Amino acid sequence: MKIAIIGGGPAGLYAAILLKKQRPSADIAVYERNRADDTFGFGVVFSDATLDNFEKHDLPSYQRITQEFAYWDDIAVHFRGTVHRVGGNGFCGCSRRTLLRILQERARELGVTLQFEVDLEDESQFADADLLILSDGINSRFRQKYVDHFQPEVDLRANKFAWMGSTKPLDAFTFIFQETEWGPFIAHAYQYEAGHSTWIFETDPETFERAGLTGLDERQSADRMKEIFGWFLGDHPLLINRSMWRNFPMIRNKRWVKDNMVLLGDAKSTAHFSIGSGTKLAMEDAIALADAMQRAPNIPAALDLYEHGRREEVEKTQHAADVSLVWFEHVDRFWDFDPVQFAFGVMTRSKAITYDNLTLRAPDFVAEVDKAFARQVRAKGFDVDVEKPVAPMFQPFKLREMTVTNRAVLSPMCMYSADEGVPGDFHLVHYGSRAIGGAGLLFTEMTCVSRDARITPGCAGLWNDAQEAAWTRIVDFVHANSKAKFALQLGHAGRKGATKLMWDGIDQPLEQGGWDVVSASPLPYFPDSQVPRELDRAAMDAIKADFVAAAERGNRCGFDMLELHCAHGYLLASFISPLTNKRTDGYGGALENRLRFPLEVFAAMRAAWPAHKPMSVRISATDWADGGVTGDVAVLIARAFGEAGVDLVDVSTGQTVCEAKPIYGRMFQTPFSDQVRNEADVATMCVGNITSADQVNTILAAGRADLVALGRPHLVDPAFTMKAAAWYGADTFCPPQYLPGKEQIFRNSVRDRQDFEELKIKAKPKTRAELTAEAAKPLAAE
Numbered sequence: 001m002k003i004a005i006i007g008g009g010p011a012g013l014y015a016a017i018l019l020k021k022q023r024p025s026a027d028i029a030v031y032e033r034n035r036a037d038d039t040f041g042f043g044v045v046f047s048d049a050t051l052d053n054f055e056k057h058d059l060p061s062y063q064r065i066t067q068e069f070a071y072w073d074d075i076a077v078h079f080r081g082t083v084h085r086v087g088g089n090g091f092c093g094c095s096r097r098t099l100l101r102i103l104q105e106r107a108r109e110l111g112v113t114l115q116f117e118v119d120l121e122d123e124s125q126f127a128d129a130d131l132l133i134l135s136d137g138i139n140s141r142f143r144q145k146y147v148d149h150f151q152p153e154v155d156l157r158a159n160k161f162a163w164m165g166s167t168k169p170l171d172a173f174t175f176i177f178q179e180t181e182w183g184p185f186i187a188h189a190y191q192y193e194a195g196h197s198t199w200i201f202e203t204d205p206e207t208f209e210r211a212g213l214t215g216l217d218e219r220q221s222a223d224r225m226k227e228i229f230g231w232f233l234g235d236h237p238l239l240i241n242r243s244m245w246r247n248f249p250m251i252r253n254k255r256w257v258k259d260n261m262v263l264l265g266d267a268k269s270t271a272h273f274s275i276g277s278g279t280k281l282a283m284e285d286a287i288a289l290a291d292a293m294q295r296a297p298n299i300p301a302a303l304d305l306y307e308h309g310r311r312e313e314v315e316k317t318q319h320a321a322d323v324s325l326v327w328f329e330h331v332d333r334f335w336d337f338d339p340v341q342f343a344f345g346v347m348t349r350s351k352a353i354t355y356d357n358l359t360l361r362a363p364d365f366v367a368e369v370d371k372a373f374a375r376q377v378r379a380k381g382f383d384v385d386v387e388k389p390v391a392p393m394f395q396p397f398k399l400r401e402m403t404v405t406n407r408a409v410l411s412p413m414c415m416y417s418a419d420e421g422v423p424g425d426f427h428l429v430h431y432g433s434r435a436i437g438g439a440g441l442l443f444t445e446m447t448c449v450s451r452d453a454r455i456t457p458g459c460a461g462l463w464n465d466a467q468e469a470a471w472t473r474i475v476d477f478v479h480a481n482s483k484a485k486f487a488l489q490l491g492h493a494g495r496k497g498a499t500k501l502m503w504d505g506i507d508q509p510l511e512q513g514g515w516d517v518v519s520a521s522p523l524p525y526f527p528d529s530q531v532p533r534e535l536d537r538a539a540m541d542a543i544k545a546d547f548v549a550a551a552e553r554g555n556r557c558g559f560d561m562l563e564l565h566c567a568h569g570y571l572l573a574s575f576i577s578p579l580t581n582k583r584t585d586g587y588g589g590a591l592e593n594r595l596r597f598p599l600e601v602f603a604a605m606r607a608a609w610p611a612h613k614p615m616s617v618r619i620s621a622t623d624w625a626d627g628g629v630t631g632d633v634a635v636l637i638a639r640a641f642g643e644a645g646v647d648l649v650d651v652s653t654g655q656t657v658c659e660a661k662p663i664y665g666r667m668f669q670t671p672f673s674d675q676v677r678n679e680a681d682v683a684t685m686c687v688g689n690i691t692s693a694d695q696v697n698t699i700l701a702a703g704r705a706d707l708v709a710l711g712r713p714h715l716v717d718p719a720f721t722m723k724a725a726a727w728y729g730a731d732t733f734c735p736p737q738y739l740p741g742k743e744q745i746f747r748n749s750v751r752d753r754q755d756f757e758e759l760k761i762k763a764k765p766k767t768r769a770e771l772t773a774e775a776a777k778p779l780a781a782e
């Protein structure tokens, strides 16, 4: 078998090693345009888990790499004169030059041919190769040559960065967030061998411009960085080696394979430097390709297995990198945070590290985070314990005169079980049990302001006395048997009305018994949905009056809070999104116009709703569709409602148009809550695939939301909050009938938590000390 590899970086060399081990008789050659010891960049970084993977696949190179490594456990965050160190991270760094030398030596030893100073223009000379590996790096010439086939997507990020080095010793992965007269600069730095560290500097394009970096050469810009970070670097110089400022390209390819050619490493996909995974991804690509070659019966099957088997893992890493880079791009959002909360945000930015996970490895740090959170709560007038605070989820929160005893919320969820809009026994049990289960705040399902405002025939309403009486019974039960506060969500279905019950076909038009639907513009939701009538002014006034009348009824029912539903493509949302509002009058066009009717309705309800009771608005902070609402627009929407007197923005997303392409994942809507809260300066509630109390605490402690709503998790677990309270040892109200259950779970949770933590600690990847001891053992003979 003949295998040609274009590009002798970590991906190409490691693939050569693994494939040669597998097929000693194969003719494997690596072609590299640089000289053997010619290398740009400074250090590379791997996590303990990545090294474990290398150990499994090639012990000799693993041992040589680990002998050369600098190890560290801590991440240090420098911000506004403070340093927060978080241990237990298990990272290692080595010089890129050393890594390449080790891989080159190992490849040679196995019989791989290495040809340097060969800059390949085309692949015709490899016509007889069985496999051609394209590992020619970030600017891959061969990916470009077959651009129509591979279909790369290159997302050039806004921030500027430059890779430099220094002789400054570091004993932690170090982030320095530096305020300057021009704006914020960030240094990501780590030691990779004795006396050498990598320094990546990052800043936004405006700060870059203001700092006069445009047009400076490498040395001059290193001098400017030395001026900024000199207080930390001391006498140590900044070293340069192709240290030009650039914009990071996030690269993805639709296809990875063409005939017998396969993309590997940076040529195929990149991951932002802030999660330190570029070289890891490249080498793990090589592992995945070698594994596929071992398992599949022939090369086409192996390439197919590589592409389809590895894609998900790569996309996960890239998603984590995306989330992380976005955090760094918007660091100014958090600039006014308490430094410990800021550091917690740095640590948890990419979702992999959470509150519980940090509690295990850095309990003192999390204790400080909890105290800072409690101090903020105390500053709002609550008499909470700051020295031994409860976890953020169990800290109280106040909106106007309404206080919630914890931050967990039952998200509004239609039950489609009302009879002519009247909620019945199902609703009493549903809301009653979730209230007893401990949630601090409950939202009703979307409660419709008129018969024609319903989504489905099963939707609840509040336009007549029977409905008012039925809701009063439920509110009274909740207030009598729990400490939960109860918010009424009022809405109008708009063009999504007259549709089937969820379990009969969500958003699908009713075949019989429907009614006429209305919207901002006469656009059907699905092509075969009913075409809605465009609202005229008289109809808008009537609907506004319906909202006000329902709000007044809600107050009489005893609800503590009122939410106006302006999300998910329903009537008021249809005014806000440019995708559903094509009006040419004063209610269409610019955002200011599109917001006019929703704000009018809000103002009329606010006037009718008692001043001491809070109001929220639910918005779709992105339409997940081209030309629609984006996070930046959501900030403007939230500001407009904030100015109108809204107390809380309930940040949801999507469901505006049927062709939307949402990107789901854990806590997938939280970044929007984060953006709205910290840019529009309003309190927010976030929601969306948040399934654990650990995530709730992570979000709250990082300042990404003030309340956290859970929808589906509450459907199967009414006592979600009670269980979490037991886990975190936070006392919570329980009605006397259920006290024995509470006492048992609080008692058992102490032991369960200890067992769980012991297990977690046992399962922790190898530590630096263990790795160092292993590397000191004699080399394995292979």
Ligand SMILES: Cc1cc2nc3c(=O)[nH]c(=O)nc-3n(C[C@H](O)[C@H](O)[C@H](O)COP(=O)(O)OP(=O)(O)OC[C@H]3O[C@@H](n4cnc5c(N)ncnc54)[C@H](O)[C@@H]3O)c2cc1C
Pocket (backbone or CB within 6 Å): 006, 007, 008, 009, 010, 011, 012, 031, 032, 033, 034, 040, 041, 042, 043, 044, 045, 096, 118, 119, 120, 121, 135, 136, 137, 138, 140, 141, 163, 198, 242, 264, 265, 266, 267, 276, 277, 278, 279, 282
């Ligand atoms: C300027 C720069 C500095 C960096 N510094 C660091 C750092 O300090 N730490 C870190 O962790 N990561 C660093 N990275 C990122 C890291 O290098 C990559 O993520 C990783 O090396 C990817 O491995 P690879 O094998 O896919 O690509 P590369 O390492 O880029 O290897 C590709 C190789 O292909 C060769 N090549 C390209 N075209 C041809 C051709 N036509 N013919 C023959 N050979 C060709 C190139 O010379 C190169 O050696 C840096 C990247 C850049 C661009």
Ligand SMILES: Cc1cc2nc3c(=O)[nH]c(=O)nc-3n(C[C@H](O)[C@H](O)[C@H](O)COP(=O)(O)O)c2cc1C
Pocket (backbone or CB within 6 Å): 411, 412, 413, 414, 415, 444, 445, 446, 489, 502, 565, 567, 618, 652, 687, 688, 689, 690, 709, 710, 711, 712, 713
């Ligand atoms: C069955 C069901 C009904 C829902 N009904 C409503 C509703 O009436 N009003 C609303 O604003 N959101 C509604 N939603 C959206 C939820 O409030 C929530 O935003 C969504 O389920 C995502 O959160 P989760 O991942 O915690 O479930 C509904 C969701 C579900 C699953």
